[in-house]
Amino acid sequence: MKLLKSLLVLVAVIALGVFVYFKVYRVEIANKANKAQEGKLVQFDLDLIRKFTLGRPDSSIVFERSVGRLWNIIEPVQTEAAGKQFYELFSALSSSEVLYNVEDKPKDFAPYGLDVPLYYMAMEYEGQDPDTLLVGNNTPDQTMSYVRFASDRKVLAVSNRLTELLKKPVKYYRARTILNVLADDITGIEIFRGKDESDHVHMVNNGVAWMMYTPWELPGDPASMEEILKKIAESNKMTLVQEHPTEADLTKYGLDQPNYVLNVSLKYGMPNKMLLIGNRLTERGSRHLWYARQFDGDLVFTLENSLVTLLSRGNTWFIDKQPIKFDRNVVSRIVLRSDQQEVVFTRDAEGKWSAITPVDKNVPEDTISNLFAISRFMLVNDIFAFNPTPEDLTRAGIDKPKFTLTFYAGDQVLAKLDYGNTFTKDTLMTYVQTNLSPIVYITGSQVNSSINYALESVFGK
Numbered sequence: 001m002k003l004l005k006s007l008l009v010l011v012a013v014i015a016l017g018v019f020v021y022f023k024v025y026r027v028e029i030a031n032k033a034n035k036a037q038e039g040k041l042v043q044f045d046l047d048l049i050r051k052f053t054l055g056r057p058d059s060s061i062v063f064e065r066s067v068g069r070l071w072n073i074i075e076p077v078q079t080e081a082a083g084k085q086f087y088e089l090f091s092a093l094s095s096s097e098v099l100y101n102v103e104d105k106p107k108d109f110a111p112y113g114l115d116v117p118l119y120y121m122a123m124e125y126e127g128q129d130p131d132t133l134l135v136g137n138n139t140p141d142q143t144m145s146y147v148r149f150a151s152d153r154k155v156l157a158v159s160n161r162l163t164e165l166l167k168k169p170v171k172y173y174r175a176r177t178i179l180n181v182l183a184d185d186i187t188g189i190e191i192f193r194g195k196d197e198s199d200h201v202h203m204v205n206n207g208v209a210w211m212m213y214t215p216w217e218l219p220g221d222p223a224s225m226e227e228i229l230k231k232i233a234e235s236n237k238m239t240l241v242q243e244h245p246t247e248a249d250l251t252k253y254g255l256d257q258p259n260y261v262l263n264v265s266l267k268y269g270m271p272n273k274m275l276l277i278g279n280r281l282t283e284r285g286s287r288h289l290w291y292a293r294q295f296d297g298d299l300v301f302t303l304e305n306s307l308v309t310l311l312s313r314g315n316t317w318f319i320d321k322q323p324i325k326f327d328r329n330v331v332s333r334i335v336l337r338s339d340q341q342e343v344v345f346t347r348d349a350e351g352k353w354s355a356i357t358p359v360d361k362n363v364p365e366d367t368i369s370n371l372f373a374i375s376r377f378m379l380v381n382d383i384f385a386f387n388p389t390p391e392d393l394t395r396a397g398i399d400k401p402k403f404t405l406t407f408y409a410g411d412q413v414l415a416k417l418d419y420g421n422t423f424t425k426d427t428l429m430t431y432v433q434t435n436l437s438p439i440v441y442i443t444g445s446q447v448n449s450s451i452n453y454a455l456e457s458v459f460g461k
Contacts, residue, residue, distance in 0.1 A: 041096040041133075041147070041158055048125045054166055055120040061170045067270045070180075073173060077243050077298045080175040089173075092162045093121075099144055100157040112146040112155050113137030119166050135163050176236050178292065178303055179264060179273045183226075183233040188265035190214075191311050195257045201318055204265075212319050216386050216439075219320040228310045232264065237301040238289060245293070245300050253291035253300055254278030260311050277308060314382065321380040323434055323441065326407065326414045328372050333408040336371070336454060339400075343458055345371075355458045367457040370450040374443075375405050375417050384431060384440040396431035396440050397421035403451050419447050 054061040062075035063086070071081040102112070109115040113136030122132040129151075136146035138160065145163040148155050186205075193199035202214035203225065210220030242249055250256045260277040274295035281289045281302065289302040334345040344357040345368065354362045385392040393399045397420030407414040413435070420431035420440075430447040433440050 039097045041098055041156065041162075042093055046090055046094055048128060049123050050126050051124040053120075053122040055117075055122060056167065057118045059170065061173060063173075067268070070270065073170065076170060077174075079294070079297045079299050080180040081173050082175045083180070085168075085173050089165045092165050096158050096162045098156045098158060102146065102155040102157050104155075105153050106155055109136070109148075109155070112148075114146060114148055114155065119163070121166055135166055138163075171240075174299070177233065178235045178237055178275055178301075178307075179232060179294065181233055181264060181266060181273060183229040185267045185270070186229050186232065186264055187267055189228070189232070190261075190263040192261040192263075193259070193312065195259065197261065201315060203318055212315075215315055216319070216383065220318060221320050224313075224317055231307050231310055232262070235303055235307045237292075237299070238304060239302045241291065241300040241302060243300075244298055249300070250278075250293075255291060255293055255300065259290075260308060262311060277303070277311075280305075280308075316380060316382050319380075322376075322378065323380060323436065323439075324376050324378060324415050324417070326376060328376060330409045331407050331414065332410060334368070334371060335404075335406040335408070336451070337404040337406075338451070338455070339402060343455065359458060361458060363454075363457045367454050370453055371405060374419075374445045374447050374450045375407065375415065378417075378432070378443050378445045380441045381429060381444045382442040384442050386439055388433075388438060388440045392440060393433075395421075396433075398431060398433045398440055403447070419451075422448060 049065070051062070051064045054063070059076045061073060063071050063081060064074050066072050066080075070083075071086055073079050073081050106112070114134050117134040117136055119135040120132050121135075122130065124130045132150040134148050134150060136148075136155075138145050139157060143160060144157040145160055146155055147158055147163070188202070188204040190203075191201040193201075200214050201212070203210055203212055203220055205211075210222065210225045212218045212220055241253070245253070245255075247256070255276050255278040258276040258278050260275075262275040262277070264273045264275075266272065276293055276295055278291040278293075281287060281291070286302075288305045290305065290308055291300060292303045293300045332347050336343045336345070341358065343355055345353055345363065346356050347353050352362070353365070353368045354360065384396055388396070388398070390399070398418050401418035401420055403419040404416065405419075406416045416435035418433045420433070422428055422430045427444050428446070428448070429442050429444055431440055432443050432447070
């Protein structure tokens with residue numbers, strides 16, 4: 001009996017709690033939300049706007065939502081909206097409060113400048129009827145503006161912060177940067193150089209690292225990619241040359257057959273963006289500028305030479321220039337073979353190195369460091385042949401290498417490098433091939449001097 005009474009009490013308590021939640025608490029929450037919203041000028045979700053027009057007496061500006069939170073200007077020019085300036089407008093619209101309810105049903109809108117308003121914001125929504133915010137005169141103290149919605153006769157007074165943004169010209173809302181992208185959003189770049197676009201570099205981020213797919217399939221260089229992505233994201237349009245170019249204009253600026261085409265792939269399903277770069281300006285004081293335009297935009301503008309400098313880098317600049325990677329601390333034996341002799345170096349338990357063949361002799365640490373410098377730390381200057389032919393190997397001297405370095409961890413070969421002929425190109429260059437790929441590289445590493453130093457430390461001068 002006591003158990004039954006306890007259960008009935010428990011049920012009653014639960015029922016009372018449910019009643020209080022739905023009839024009291026939730027109603028109170030709704031009332032607070034409604035009161036908070038009552039003072040707002042705009043009482044809808046701004047994310048529902050898909051298109052809007054800033055009406056003005058000179059030239060109205062039409063904005064259209066692109067992908068996600070990206071917006072384009074489609075009139076009076078076709079270009080992208082600047083993120084900072086655009087969301088400054090949306091923030092002001094979202095946070096604007098009705099400072100005064102001036103008049104509910106005025107007989108005449110003329111005293112407020114709302115009979116034939118010079119400025120307005122016409123909004124089109126997803127799944128809702130369109131509406132227009134009309135902007136009239138400033139209040140006598142010049143701190144507020146009279147506004148009303150076309151769907152309501154009520155005249156309101158709001159802060160000038162919003163209305164001044166509605167009156168900004170189109171150039172205020174145009175994107176300042178050349179492609180209006182963030183470096184972290186870029187997942188791939190393609191560079192076409194030359195009017196026939198035969199010189200082509202294609203880099204893709206696979207989610208872990210950058211890879212080159214054209215002209216070679218090789219890992220990308222992290223530092224180089226960071227530099228060019230930052231430059232793409234931060235390069236500004238320097239001067240506006242023309243808003244509505246004709247075909248003749250594009251020919252004049254070299255944009256009908258551009259010298260450079262940059263195609264950028266982006267995250268989150270955002271569409272690719274393409275930059276066309278035409279001729280370089282020849283006027284004195286402007287030779288650091290190039291004519292450019294976005295492929296799907298109207299504006300012809302100039303950009304600085306610093307971006308073009310990176311786009312024109314040799315293909316090797318984009319790839320990882322250290323093809324040999326292993327931990328030097330696991331190396332226990334190094335074999336140096338020349339066309340005359342073979343020298344074997346070994347490391348003891350204390351980490352000290354000595355030559356054991358053809359003579360038994362301790363060697364200085366610098367000797368081993370120099371060998372690592374021309375192998376594990378070797379920097380590539382260029383690629384001589386990606387898939388070398390027998391003729392390529394002969395020309396490079398790799399068929400009969402002058403020197404061969406082989407690194408072991410126990411009996412396991414970590415890396416083997418064949419060094420071929422040398423030639424002078426500003427500095428001394430050497431052809432080299434590793435056992436990890438068929439590529440014949442060109443390195444500026446001091447191969448000959450490092451090898452000679454190692455031999456001298458064993459045999460003396």
